[in-house]
Amino acid sequence: MKNLFALRLHRHQLMTAPFALLRVLLPYGLFLLPLLTQAQSVALKPSEAGLRVEIDGRLFTEYVVKDTPRPFLYPIIGAAGESVVRNFPMKKGVPGEEKFQDHPHHRSLWFAHGKVNGIDFWGEFTVFGRQEHTGFGEVKAAGNQGSFLTRTKWVAPTGQAVLTDERRIVIIALAGGERTLDFNITLKATECDLVLGDTKEGTMALRLCPSLSLNSSKGFVDTGSSTGHAFNSAGDRDKDIWGKHANWVCYYGPDLKGNAVGVVIFSHPENFRSPTTWHARDYGLFAVNPFGLHDFEPDKPAGAGDYTIKRGGSLTLRYRFYFAKGQPTPAELDARFQAYARGK
Known part of the structure; x- marks a missing residue:
């Protein structure tokens, strides 16, 4: 028993x-x-085109340096898993982009300027300057963060070097599929005095996918159809953000699959002429430009935005791209800007 x-x-x-x-x-x-469901890992892998960035084994973006007038990052996969940038001219014939094949020099996410010692490094018309990738520096990834250094030489149409730059790009994978990309660039006057000229054609730029533009059916004819919207830290909205001073600008709307997403650029408060001016258009160009003052402010004379770097000197600019899920609020973005300013 x-x-x-x-x-x-x-x-x-x-x-x-x-x-x-x-x-x-x-x-x-x-x-x-929550920690397990939010855990993400960043990997950086050499590729035929340059350097591939993966988050949890899936492509986030690629730093492209091969067969291009200037380096760029493409695609940019947003928080909902779809690209938030235009595919043209890297890929042609993509459905929904038929009316958005303007400005072939707008390649996804890039840094360039339309007047450097009088040379156009922005457009790709008859005569223009080129940016030649000269090498990668430190490339590292650990946990949810990865970073890499690059070196670039800016070359005039004559073949003469005009300046060099060093870029440090940092990718952080956040919870819920969100991610940030910091683009830090130091322009170096290694060859001669530099004048970064007063023109709206520049500078730290991203070309949004058509569904995020303020007029998704525009092409070159304004139909009044809009799916994307925008606002800035100063309270301006939609088309009124162009040329205005602001710490950050946010575009929001549907990605190509209809998911609600936001794309934000923060300009670091230590950048010169902060809060900066924005070359942010209704057709999808989304750019920070601290130089084009006479275009943005009609009372300013031509050349008012010129910035000179003496030979041997340099200028560092820092920007953060935030790829959000849904529509961020101004209060949330102000808080993120303050954290960015504190080095977080």
Whole structure:
């Protein structure tokens, strides 16, 4: 009888032990579950075109340096898993982009300027300057963060070097598919004095996918159809953001699959002429430009925005791209800007 009772007790313990263990671990499991579902890893891999950036094994973007007038990042996969940039001219014939094949020099995400010692490094018309990738520096990735250094030489149409730059690009994978990309660039007057000229054609830029533009059916004819919207830190909205001073600008709307997303650029407060001016258009060009003052402010004379870097000197500019899920609020973006200003 005693042995039978022990056997029943043993069977009862075997059956109830998992539940007892679950009761012990459940609070910890509930705590760890968000961490497990939010955990993301960043990987940087050499590619034929340049350097591939992956988040959890999936492409986020690629730094393209091969067969191009200037380096650029493409695609840019947003928080909902779809690209938030225009595919043209990298890919042609993409459905929904038929009316958005203007400005072939607008390549996804890039840095360029339309007047450097009088040379056009922005457009790609008859005569223009080129940016030649000269090498990668440190490339590292750990956990949800990766970063890489690049070196670039800016070359005049004559083949003469005009300046060099060093770029540090930092990618951080956030919870829920959101991510940030910091683009830090130091322009170096290694060859001669530099004048970064007063023109609206520049500078730190991104070309949004058609569905995020303020007029998604525009092409070159304004149909009045709009799916994307924009606002800035100063309270301006939609077309009124162009040429205005602001710490940040946000575009929001549907990606190509209809998911609600936001795309934000923060200009670091230590950048010169902060808060900066914005060359942000209704057809999808989204650019920070601290130089084009006479275009943005009609009362300013031509050349008012010129900036000179003496030979041997440099200028560092810092920007953060934030790819959000849904529509961020102004209060949230102000808080993120303050965190960015504090180095976070």
